[in-house]
Amino acid sequence: MNNILKTALAVNLIVITVLVFIFPQLMIAPGKLISGHKQLDTDCFACHVPFSGVASERCVTCHKPADIGRLLTTGQPLAKPRTSSPFHQQLNSQDCVACHSDHAGVTRFMQQGRFNHALLQKATSEQCQNCHKPPTDSLHQQIADHCAQCHTQEKWVPTTFNHTQYFSLDGDHNTRCVTCHVRNDYSHYTCYGCHEHSPASIRHEHIEEGISNFDNCVQCHRSGNEHDIRDGDEKRNSEKDDD
Amino acid sequence: MTTSLWHQHILPFGLLLGLLAVATLAGDYLLHQLNLVWVGRYLGIPGTILIIISLIYSLRKRKVITAGNPKSLLTFHEFTAWLGSLLVLIHAGIHFNAILPWLATVAMSVNVVSGLVGKLLLDQSRRHVQGEREDLQLRGFSRFEVEQALFWDAVTLDAMTKWRKVHIPIFIVFVMLALGHIISIFLFWGWV
Numbered sequence: 177m178n179n180i181l182k183t184a185l186a187v188n189l190i191v192i193t194v195l196v197f198i199f200p201q202l203m204i205a206p207g208k209l210i211s212g213h214k215q216l217d218t219d220c221f222a223c224h225v226p227f228s229g230v231a232s233e234r235c236v237t238c239h240k241p242a243d244i245g246r247l248l249t250t251g252q253p254l255a256k257p258r259t260s261s262p263f264h265q266q267l268n269s270q271d272c273v274a275c276h277s278d279h280a281g282v283t284r285f286m287q288q289g290r291f292n293h294a295l296l297q298k299a300t301s302e303q304c305q306n307c308h309k310p311p312t313d314s315l316h317q318q319i320a321d322h323c324a325q326c327h328t329q330e331k332w333v334p335t336t337f338n339h340t341q342y343f344s345l346d347g348d349h350n351t352r353c354v355t356c357h358v359r360n361d362y363s364h365y366t367c368y369g370c371h372e373h374s375p376a377s378i379r380h381e382h383i384e385e386g387i388s389n390f391d392n393c394v395q396c397h398r399s400g401n402e403h404d405i406r407d408g409d410e411k412r413n414s415e416k417d418d419d
Numbered sequence: 420m421t422t423s424l425w426h427q428h429i430l431p432f433g434l435l436l437g438l439l440a441v442a443t444l445a446g447d448y449l450l451h452q453l454n455l456v457w458v459g460r461y462l463g464i465p466g467t468i469l470i471i472i473s474l475i476y477s478l479r480k481r482k483v484i485t486a487g488n489p490k491s492l493l494t495f496h497e498f499t500a501w502l503g504s505l506l507v508l509i510h511a512g513i514h515f516n517a518i519l520p521w522l523a524t525v526a527m528s529v530n531v532v533s534g535l536v537g538k539l540l541l542d543q544s545r546r547h548v549q550g551e552r553e554d555l556q557l558r559g560f561s562r563f564e565v566e567q568a569l570f571w572d573a574v575t576l577d578a579m580t581k582w583r584k585v586h587i588p589i590f591i592v593f594v595m596l597a598l599g600h601i602i603s604i605f606l607f608w609g610w611v
Contacts, residue, residue, distance in 0.1 A: 181588055189595050196519060196599060204603040206516040220607060229609015273609065281516035285457050 469503030
C-alpha cells in the first residue's frame with residue numbers, strides 16, 4: 177500500500193471519528209428521536225447507561241409514573257389522553273422500553289398496536305373498557321364487561337368462542353343474545369327465555385320419552401332441529417340400565 | 420475487447436455479484452413477508468463472525484499460521500466471506516438509519532467486488548490475454564499489430580489489477596468502520 181493511499185485512508189477515518197462525536201444523532205443513532213425528546217438529540221447518555229441500554233430510572237426522572245397519562249412533564253394536564261383512564265400507575269414493573277422506543281429505527285421493529293397485558297396488575301388487566309372502546313356492532317352492544325369470555329389478551333380476532341360448537345343459531349334461534357344469556361353472563365344459558373319453551377312443556381315432552389335428566393339442553397340438542405339429537409339414545413339406554 | 424474474455428470471465432463475475440444482490444433482496448423480502456424483520460437486526464452478528472473466520476486464509480497467506488492447504492483455505496475464504504457479506508447486507512438493508520454502519524456496508528461491498536475481481540477475473544484474464552498474444556504472434560502478426568488487437572484487453576486487465584489492489588486497504592477501512600458500529604451498539608444497546 178503506498179503512503180498516499182495510507183494517509184488518505186487515515187485522514188478519512190479520523191474525519192469520520194470526529195463526525196461521530198460531533199453528530200452522534202446522524203452517525204450512530206438508529207433514526208430520529210421522537211419530537212418530544214428532540215432536545216436530547218446529541219446527549220445520548222441522558223437516557224442510555226453505557227453498556228446496558230436505556231434505564232427506566234432515567235426515564236422516570238422526567239416522567240413521574242404517578243403523572244403518566246394525566247400530566248405532561250411540565251405539570252400541565254394532558255389535552256388528549258390516549259386512554260380514558262391512566263394505567264401506568266398499575267404496571268407490575270417499571271420497564272419503559274418494553275413498550276416505548278424513542279428512535280425511529282427501533283420503533284419500526286416494535287409491533288405496532290401490540291401491548292403485553294401481562295405488564296398490568298391483574299385487576300387492571302381485566303378492566304378492558306378503561307383502555308379499549310367497546311365495539312359498537314349489534315352483538316357487542318348487548319354485552320358489557322366479561323370480554324375474556326370470548327377474547328384473549330393476545331389478540332382480539334379470532335375470538336376463542338365458536339357458538340356453533342355449542343349451539344347453532346339457526347332458524348328460530350337467530351335471536352338476541354340476552355334471550356338465552358341473562359344477567360350479561362355468557363358462561364350460562366337458559367332455554368326458557370322465549371315463549372316457545374317452558375319448564376313444564378319441556379318436562380312433559382322428555383318424561384314422555386323416558387328421559388328424566390333434561391337440565392342441560394345443549395348436551396343433546398345442538399341446533400333448533402328437533403331431530404338432531406346427540407347422545408339421545410345412549411342417554412335413554414343408560415337411564416334404562418340404571419333402572 | 421474480445422467477446423471470449425467477456426463471456427468467459429466478466430460474465431461469471433457479474434453473475435456471482437448479481438447472485439449476492441438477488442439473495443440480499445430475497446432475504447430482505449422474506450423477512451418482511453414472514454414478519455421476521457427483527458431477525459435481520461441480529462444477522463450482523465453471524466455475518467461478522469463468518470467474515471472473521473474467513474480471515475484464516477489471510478493469516479495463512481501471510482504465514483502467520485502454517486497449517487492448512489492455501490488453495491482450500493482460499494475457497495473457504497471466498498465462501499465464508501461471500502456468505503458473511505450476504506448476512507451483513509440483509510442486516511444493513513432491513514432499514515436505513517445511521518451513517519456510520521452504512522459507510523461500513525459500502526466499504527464491505529467494495530471489498531467483496533475487489534475480492535471477486537481477484538477470484539474470477541485477474542488470473543484467468545492474464546492467462547487469456549497471454550494466450551491471445553502468443554496465438555497472434557504465432558500467426559505472424561507484428562508486435563504493433565498484436566498490441567493494437569489486444570489494446571482493450573490490456574486496458575481492462577490494468578484496471579482490474581488496480582481494482583484488486585484496493586482489497587486490503589478497503590478491508591482495513593471496513594474493519595475500522597465496522598468496529599465503530601459494533602462499539603456503538605455495545606455502548607448503547609441493552610443486551611439484558
